[in-house]
Amino acid sequence: MCRALVTRITLSNLFERLPLSDSVIDDLRNVLGAIVRTDAEILHSRRHDYWAVSHLRDWLKVALETPRCVVQPTTTAEVQTLLRYCNAHSIAVMPFGLGSGVCGGILPTNEVVLLDLSTMNAIREINEHDMTATFEAGKNGLEAEEAVAAHGLTIGHWPQSIGVSSVGGWISTRASGQFSTAYGNIEDIVYSIEAVLPNGDLVQLGKAPRAAAGPDLRHVLMGAEGTMGVVTAVTLSLRKAAQRRAYSAFYCDSMPQGIEAQRQIIGADWRPPVMRQYDASEVKRNFREYFLEGKALLFMVHEGPAVRVEAELGDIARIVAAAGLQPCDPAVAELWMGKRNHVVEWKDFFEKGAVVDTIEISAPWSKIDTIYDDAVASLKAREGVITASAHSSHAYRSGVNYYFSFAALCEPEAMESMYFDCWRRVMEATIKHGGGIAHHHGAGRLRKPYLESDLGATGVALLRTLKAAVDPNGIMNPGNLIPEETITEYPR
Numbered sequence: 001m002c003r004a005l006v007t008r009i010t011l012s013n014l015f016e017r018l019p020l021s022d023s024v025i026d027d028l029r030n031v032l033g034a035i036v037r038t039d040a041e042i043l044h045s046r047r048h049d050y051w052a053v054s055h056l057r058d059w060l061k062v063a064l065e066t067p068r069c070v071v072q073p074t075t076t077a078e079v080q081t082l083l084r085y086c087n088a089h090s091i092a093v094m095p096f097g098l099g100s101g102v103c104g105g106i107l108p109t110n111e112v113v114l115l116d117l118s119t120m121n122a123i124r125e126i127n128e129h130d131m132t133a134t135f136e137a138g139k140n141g142l143e144a145e146e147a148v149a150a151h152g153l154t155i156g157h158w159p160q161s162i163g164v165s166s167v168g169g170w171i172s173t174r175a176s177g178q179f180s181t182a183y184g185n186i187e188d189i190v191y192s193i194e195a196v197l198p199n200g201d202l203v204q205l206g207k208a209p210r211a212a213a214g215p216d217l218r219h220v221l222m223g224a225e226g227t228m229g230v231v232t233a234v235t236l237s238l239r240k241a242a243q244r245r246a247y248s249a250f251y252c253d254s255m256p257q258g259i260e261a262q263r264q265i266i267g268a269d270w271r272p273p274v275m276r277q278y279d280a281s282e283v284k285r286n287f288r289e290y291f292l293e294g295k296a297l298l299f300m301v302h303e304g305p306a307v308r309v310e311a312e313l314g315d316i317a318r319i320v321a322a323a324g325l326q327p328c329d330p331a332v333a334e335l336w337m338g339k340r341n342h343v344v345e346w347k348d349f350f351e352k353g354a355v356v357d358t359i360e361i362s363a364p365w366s367k368i369d370t371i372y373d374d375a376v377a378s379l380k381a382r383e384g385v386i387t388a389s390a391h392s393s394h395a396y397r398s399g400v401n402y403y404f405s406f407a408a409l410c411e412p413e414a415m416e417s418m419y420f421d422c423w424r425r426v427m428e429a430t431i432k433h434g435g436g437i438a439h440h441h442g443a444g445r446l447r448k449p450y451l452e453s454d455l456g457a458t459g460v461a462l463l464r465t466l467k468a469a470v471d472p473n474g475i476m477n478p479g480n481l482i483p484e485e486t487i488t489e490y491p492r
């Protein structure tokens with residue numbers, strides 16, 4: 001059964017897709033009107049997402065293909081019409097939120113219709129009584145947060161990219177915000193999802209605050225990265241803006257010492273929304289005035305009702321002192337708050353001869369220290385690597401994430417292979433010691449070769465079966481996320 005479905009997808013990908021000729025585009029324009037755009041400027045601006053490799057290829061002046069056309073809907077009905085048409089003609093469709101994805105989820109060819117959701121950006125409702133807000137999928141995250149903040153509410157979802165990412169993108173990549181340790185990741189914040197399936201049918205998934213009415217179908221779209229349909233609107237559960245905010249910070253003699261302190265804080269049932277721990281190398285780079293030789297730094301942002309914040313501050317100070325940590329000026333956490341949403345320009349690094357990236361993984365408490373040691377050592381062993389470091393930024397009852405950073409110097413023509421080799425080293429160290437390969441950036445085309453490590457071979461087969469059932473003509477973002485049956489190297 002599974003194999004037959006997989007074969008259908010493969011065949012439709014290879015043989016049945018209608019070439020996107022001018023007459024097909026004209027036909028599409030007859031159906032959808034002026035929202036079908038083919039002007040050079042829009043095609044150029046939607047060539048890729050924020051993946052470092054696509055930016056590197058741009059910088060190296062490698063000619064990247066543009067989509068054949070860009071469709072900019074303003075209604076769900078238009079998305080339905082587009083998908084019905086493309087499904088009937090086996091035309092590939094690639095959703096584009098605001099293009100801040102960093103794993104190559106968006107890499108169109110000239111045979112692709114790019115569906116630009118940024119034009120679907122209305123606020124449908126802010127319901128103060130039920131504490132929900134409904135946005136169209138292309139709504140900019142910061143604008144969504146500001147809209148609810150005007151009512152004294154917050155979404156509580158603060159990815160670093162909040163100003164350059166969409167609410168539909170958050171769903172599609174299973175995003176995580178900086179305040180997740182208390183407020184949860186996007187799957188904890190989402191209330192319901194409106195989506196258009198590849199055949200044009202409309203689904204509304206999520207009806208009440210909680211359900212035991214079969215599998216939670218919202219998860220078919222959460223993290224699907226455009227492969228299962230198009231998210232057209234999202235309802236999020238809100239919370240009241242915090243009454244009080246406070247900061248705390250501590251030095252650790254080693255990363256394991258700080259990680260153990262975090263484990264004890266979470267184990268004692270405290271949930272500071274932000275709990276971040278930087279190794280000495282990152283302290284020196286990001287918080288120079290607080291750097292102490294050989295010391296890691298753990299800081300927290302505490303939020304909520306004033307009485308709870310006071311109690312949390314007191315008990316956490318006790319826990320970390322018992323774990324051997326030393327106090328640091330909490331102003332370091334305020335410093336981080338002020339600069340936390342900075343978006344880097346990749347070309348600034350390329351021009352200095354450096355290729356850089358960050359790689360987030362997660363693991364249970366018992367495995368995270370070994371992964372850190374092995375990943376950093378493996379990166380440092382690569383000739384050309386000048387920095388290899390990490391911080392943790394999201395803690396859970398059963399474990400924590402690490403966010404590795406690397407920088408390597410090499411000739412421009414060697415940058416791409418350097419990049420993939422550094423990624424391979426962190427992925428292999430994570431897999432070897434039992435960690436999960438992706439904490440929050442998604443998989444895209446970048447992590448696709450490693451997906452089997454998280455899902456298992458049977459899990460990948462199940463994902464293919466699901467894809468084949470939902471999208472039998474394989475029109476949604478082909479080549480993204482779901483491994484083909486044989487992959488020997490990174491897809492280009």
Ligand SMILES: Cc1cc2nc3c(=O)[nH]c(=O)nc-3n(C[C@H](O)[C@H](O)[C@H](O)COP(=O)(O)OP(=O)(O)OC[C@H]3O[C@@H](n4cnc5c(N)ncnc54)[C@H](O)[C@@H]3O)c2cc1C
Pocket residue numbers: 049050094095096097098099100101102105106117137138158159160161164165166167168169170171172173174175176177178225226227229230231232342343344440441442477480
């Ligand atoms: C500087 C920087 C910092 C970042 N920090 C964080 C962070 O703190 N936390 C975090 O989780 N991520 C972070 N990211 C990654 C990125 O911002 C998130 O993955 C974000 O959720 C992507 O949203 P987007 O609207 O830009 O999606 P896009 O990049 O446009 O798309 C991402 C993927 O989802 C699909 N997609 C987009 N919209 C839809 C839709 N409506 N329906 C179906 N499929 C869709 C696309 O096809 C693509 O595969 C960061 C990125 C940058 C550049």
